[in-house]
Amino acid sequence: DSGVTQTPKHLITATGQRVTLRCSPRSGDLSVYWYQQSLDQGLQFLIQYYNGEERAKGNILERFSAQQFPDLHSELNLSSLELGDSALYFCASSAEMNTGELFFGEGSRLTVL
Amino acid sequence: DAKTTQPTSMDCAEGRAANLPCNHSTISGNEYVYWYRQIHSQGPQYIIHGLKNNETNEMASLIITEDRKSSTLILPHATLRDTAVYYCIVRVANSGGYQKVTFGTGTKLQVIP
Numbered sequence: 001d002s003g004v005t006q007t008p009k010h011l012i013t014a015t016g017q018r019v020t021l022r023c024s025p026r027s028g029d030l031s032v033y034w035y036q037q038s039l040d041q042g043l044q045f046l047i048q049y050y051n052g053e054e055r056a057k058g059n060i061l062e063r064f065s066a067q068q069f070p071d072l073h074s075e076l077n078l079s080s081l082e083l084g085d086s087a088l089y090f091c092a093s094s095a096e097m098n099t100g101e102l103f104f105g106e107g108s109r110l111t112v113l
Numbered sequence: 114d115a116k117t118t119q120p121t122s123m124d125c126a127e128g129r130a131a132n133l134p135c136n137h138s139t140i141s142g143n144e145y146v147y148w149y150r151q152i153h154s155q156g157p158q159y160i161i162h163g164l165k166n167n168e169t170n171e172m173a174s175l176i177i178t179e180d181r182k183s184s185t186l187i188l189p190h191a192t193l194r195d196t197a198v199y200y201c202i203v204r205v206a207n208s209g210g211y212q213k214v215t216f217g218t219g220t221k222l223q224v225i226p
Contacts, residue, residue, distance in 0.1 A: 002156060002158075004156070033214065035216075042216055042217060042218045042219065043151075043157065043200075043216040045214065045215050045216070048214075058215075088154060090156055090157070092156075092157075092214075101147065101159040101162060102149075102157070102159060102214060103159065104156030104157045104158070105156050106155060106156050107154070107155075107156055109154075
């Protein structure tokens with residue numbers, strides 16, 4: 001158990017819909033990262049937050065947005081969903097002062113029909 | 114972050130040592146080498162990291178060449194549960210939380226009974 005909690009574990013929805021994925025980082029971790037992993041693909045970095053502020057951005061679509069709240073949990077919002085958005089979405093967290101190993105949650109599997 | 118190159122796949126007999134190579138010839142002086150693994154569809158798991166000295170923990174050993182242009186992750190006695198995709202990444206040490214972490218395609222290790 002990494003200490004990172006993601007909900008929901010599974011989500012099935014239709015094209016055009018909007019979903020929100022939630023992540024609770026490990027206790028005390030200030031950084032949250034979001035990754036997308038499509039079938040048989042590598043981990044694609046989406047975005048990173050640190051103590052509530054966006055710090056790094058990867059290949060995140062404009063239809064996707066994220067935020068980190070004062071209690072440090074984070075949400076990834078996916079809108080106008082397309083079939084190609086079906087993937088595993090992982091959240092990871094890391095502490096501020098260590099050399100930065102990431103602790104990953106078990107992921108949210110999104111299926112868009 | 115520096116780019117890494119890993120073999121696409123490797124096999125290892127159960128009980129033998131698994132040696133997973135990684136090339137990071139453009140690594141800079143302040144970049145650490147990190148290894149993660151991902152067991153099928155689970156969240157990636159941190160294994161080990163190092164800067165220039167060899168490192169060992171309960172999971173594995175990390176051997177970094179003197180010029181730091183390559184490294185090898187060693188699983189001393191591979192078991193079937195070590196079958197996974199292994200990712201080698203390089204990243205800058207903590208810089209106040211500004212850490213974009215990019216995963217490549219990794220090495221798919223198959224441990225054979």
